Amino acid sequence: MMDSDLSILVRGIGKRYKIGASQQRTDTLRDLITAQAARIGSSLRGKRNHSNETDHIWALRDVNFEVKRGQALGIIGRNGAGKSTLLKVLSRVTDPTEGYGELRGRVGSLLEVGTGFHPELTGRENIFLNGAILGMHKKEIEARFDEIVAFSEVEKFIDTPVKRYSSGMYLRLAFAVAAHLEPEILVVDEVLAVGDADFQRKCLGKMGDVANSGRTVLFVSHNMSAILRLTQDSIVLDKGKVLLRAPSSEAVDFYLNRGLSKLGERFWEVDEVPAFSAPFRPMAIRILDKNGHVSDSVRSVEPIRIEIDYELTEDVTGLRVGYYLFTTRGEPVFTSFDIDSEELFKEYTARPKGIYTSRCTIPPDTLNEGRFLLGVNASSYGIRRYFQDDQALSFSVDASGAPGTHWPEPRPGPVRPILGWEIEQKGSV
Amino acid sequence: MAEANLNPSIQVVTLKPAKGWLGIDLKELWHYRELIYFLTWRDIKVRYKQAVLGIAWSVLQPVLTTAIMTVVFGILLEVESDGLPYPVFALSALLPWHLFQLSLQKSSISLVGNANLLTKVYFPRLIIPLSSVLSAMVDFIISLILLFITMAIYKIPLTWNALWVIPLTLLTVLAALAVGLWLSALNVQYRDVQQMVPFLIQIWMYATPIVYPITTIPEGTFRYIYSLNPMVGVVQGFRWAFFGGSPPDMTLLISSLAVLLLLTSGLFFFRRMEKTFADVV
Numbered sequence: 001m002m003d004s005d006l007s008i009l010v011r012g013i014g015k016r017y018k019i020g021a022s023q024q025r026t027d028t029l030r031d032l033i034t035a036q037a038a039r040i041g042s043s044l045r046g047k048r049n050h051s052n053e054t055d056h057i058w059a060l061r062d063v064n065f066e067v068k069r070g071q072a073l074g075i076i077g078r079n080g081a082g083k084s085t086l087l088k089v090l091s092r093v094t095d096p097t098e099g100y101g102e103l104r105g106r107v108g109s110l111l112e113v114g115t116g117f118h119p120e121l122t123g124r125e126n127i128f129l130n131g132a133i134l135g136m137h138k139k140e141i142e143a144r145f146d147e148i149v150a151f152s153e154v155e156k157f158i159d160t161p162v163k164r165y166s167s168g169m170y171l172r173l174a175f176a177v178a179a180h181l182e183p184e185i186l187v188v189d190e191v192l193a194v195g196d197a198d199f200q201r202k203c204l205g206k207m208g209d210v211a212n213s214g215r216t217v218l219f220v221s222h223n224m225s226a227i228l229r230l231t232q233d234s235i236v237l238d239k240g241k242v243l244l245r246a247p248s249s250e251a252v253d254f255y256l257n258r259g260l261s262k263l264g265e266r267f268w269e270v271d272e273v274p275a276f277s278a279p280f281r282p283m284a285i286r287i288l289d290k291n292g293h294v295s296d297s298v299r300s301v302e303p304i305r306i307e308i309d310y311e312l313t314e315d316v317t318g319l320r321v322g323y324y325l326f327t328t329r330g331e332p333v334f335t336s337f338d339i340d341s342e343e344l345f346k347e348y349t350a351r352p353k354g355i356y357t358s359r360c361t362i363p364p365d366t367l368n369e370g371r372f373l374l375g376v377n378a379s380s381y382g383i384r385r386y387f388q389d390d391q392a393l394s395f396s397v398d399a400s401g402a403p404g405t406h407w408p409e410p411r412p413g414p415v416r417p418i419l420g421w422e423i424e425q426k427g428s429v
Numbered sequence: 430m431a432e433a434n435l436n437p438s439i440q441v442v443t444l445k446p447a448k449g450w451l452g453i454d455l456k457e458l459w460h461y462r463e464l465i466y467f468l469t470w471r472d473i474k475v476r477y478k479q480a481v482l483g484i485a486w487s488v489l490q491p492v493l494t495t496a497i498m499t500v501v502f503g504i505l506l507e508v509e510s511d512g513l514p515y516p517v518f519a520l521s522a523l524l525p526w527h528l529f530q531l532s533l534q535k536s537s538i539s540l541v542g543n544a545n546l547l548t549k550v551y552f553p554r555l556i557i558p559l560s561s562v563l564s565a566m567v568d569f570i571i572s573l574i575l576l577f578i579t580m581a582i583y584k585i586p587l588t589w590n591a592l593w594v595i596p597l598t599l600l601t602v603l604a605a606l607a608v609g610l611w612l613s614a615l616n617v618q619y620r621d622v623q624q625m626v627p628f629l630i631q632i633w634m635y636a637t638p639i640v641y642p643i644t645t646i647p648e649g650t651f652r653y654i655y656s657l658n659p660m661v662g663v664v665q666g667f668r669w670a671f672f673g674g675s676p677p678d679m680t681l682l683i684s685s686l687a688v689l690l691l692l693t694s695g696l697f698f699f700r701r702m703e704k705t706f707a708d709v710v
Contacts, residue, residue, distance in 0.1 A: 093547070093551055095447045102442070103441070
């Protein structure tokens with residue numbers, strides 16, 4: 001029995017999947033029969049068919065953590081780190097293979113908004129159906145019905161089948177139901193990745209209310225600024241293991257640095273590049289200081305060089321390679337591509353196959369102090385996107401020596417340009 | 430799995446690997462009764478959406494089947510019908526049979542059809558096949574009214590004996606649920622099941638005294654083996670409840686035992702398989 005102020009306790013939880021289990025959709029009786037026959041055959045010949053560890057993959061292994069009541073915990077990790085599996089285990093969608101856990105109170109999971117919505121049913125009917133699926137009682141739904149409808153802003157269409165809704169209306173309604181669920185523990189996965197900016201803001205606001213109302217929240221997101229805003233503590237997952245449990249700002253920083261390069265350089269392994277990226281194959285991205293040294297920490301007052309190495313395995317037309325610059329809070333700073341200038345655009349519209357480096361320099365006195373994140377994008381405008389990695393590399397900027405640093409105060413904002421101030425005295429007293 | 434706690438209003442949920450065979454948690458099912466209701470209601474509501482004839486289909490289906498059978502078996506083949514007018518004879522058996530058939534069709538694909546729910550939300554998985562079986566009840570009630578009308582047309586009196594239909598209907602639902610549990614759980618892993626179901630239903634129909642009277646089957650051991658088909662007892666029971674004659678004692682007893690066996694094994698099998706549903710479906 002756990003402490004009474006704990007809401008979630010997880011001890012040594014592990015989840016093992018058979019490799020390819022999700023692809024075995026064509027699992028048929030014939031396969032089963034032939035496999036059984038083969039097994040009988042091999043055992044007759046005296047061979048033992050060992051259940052091989054390599055046939056399995058541990059999506060989670062030895063996960064331990066606890067969450068106090070009323071705490072909002074962020075879960076950070078790359079795709080495939082085990083975040084979704086952890087949420088599935090915690091929301092009891094799937095059982096752990098090993099370990100033990102306790103959850104105190106009703107668990108509401110928002111692994112996806114609109115789960116169980118039926119297109120043929122009206123908005124009103126779907127509110128009740130979806131509410132029941134999420135574990136609400138009919139009375140609770142009735143009590144909050146008006147609130148849900150008001151939040152969703154679909155009053156006029158509440159008796160129209162949802163298949164006639166625009167995708168925006170559909171999402172608003174779905175989120176509205178989910179947001180009015182009031183369990184003691186709320187598990188949320190990437191709900192905010194959908195909808196337009198306005199709606200995302202509204203969702204974030206609502207999530208903030210939930211987190212502030214004394215309920216325990218587990219929040220998974222790739223949106224670091226949402227993590228920082230909504231959670232106090234976060235755990236960083238990698239390859240199914242918890243690497244760190246720390247205050248969110250620390251965890252976010254750790255996550256953004258880890259797996260990426262420590263030295264301001266990042267190489268892509270062959271298995272990290274999706275097959276559909278071909279003929280574009282990213283090789284490396286690096287940050288260079290004014291002396292041409294690869295560096296994780298550069299100075300605001302010096303030029304910063306960014307290089308992207310890649311291979312084209314075929315001739316490509318219309319390719320542009322570039323990056324997005326974000327703050328670690330996920331706010332975009334700017335976007336730039338290698339053939340933005342007219343000259344280079346003409347010269348490199350068609351690129352023969354080969355190995356390339358696209359290089360650019362961020363002029364001195366551009367970035368403010370802080371940590372930044374580079375996302376790489378290689379695409380042909382309007383045709384296709386070859387490759388994108390939103391978290392390719394991160395680096396720090398040090399502002400020492402920059403204008404205004406004689407006051408030892410942090411300045412808000414991602415940029416720190418030198419601006420031409422003038423001071424004029426309009427007469428004397 | 431709630432444990433006793435200092436604060437009884439807050440339940441503690443335990444996460445641990447599920448091992449071996451599990452019983453059913455009736456308390457939990459009761460807690461989720463509203464979900465059973467809403468899913469059943471959804472299935473009913475959605476079934477005839479965007480069909481021009483709508484709910485009229487649930488009247489047309491038994492009417493057309495009875496008409497076809499009357500022509501083929503009653504008129505052309507002159508199959509015996511216990512001295513009853515053939516349409517009444519056929520309809521009284523089609524009543525429970527259609528309930529069984531529809532429940533089976535719906536429940537066998539129910540888990541796969543609700544895969545998005547299985548992989549996203551926790552609730553007792555039993556609710557899915559259960560609600561698809563329950564949703565077939567609407568058609569049954571409509572057919573029942575149809576039978577009363579037909580009996581009135583042929584001037585066959587309705588007796589108090591007809592109340593036996595209530596426990597017999599329950600037996601039909603349990604039989605359908607039992608088979609539905611097996612098939613739906615198997616279908617999660619092996620999609621062959623949904624290909625097999627139409628044939629299974631056809632064979633099953635001819636193994637049940639619907640188009641022919643049970644007297645065609647010789648009495649004694651062979652009749653007992655025949656009665657292992659739960660629908661034999663049910664159909665005989667229905668005819669007896671409406672039209673009298675010799676009560677289906679042994680037949681019904683054997684059929685009920687078969688249902689009990691199928692249901693218990695189905696429940697255990699389902700509970701054993703359900704922990705992998707979300708991973709496999």
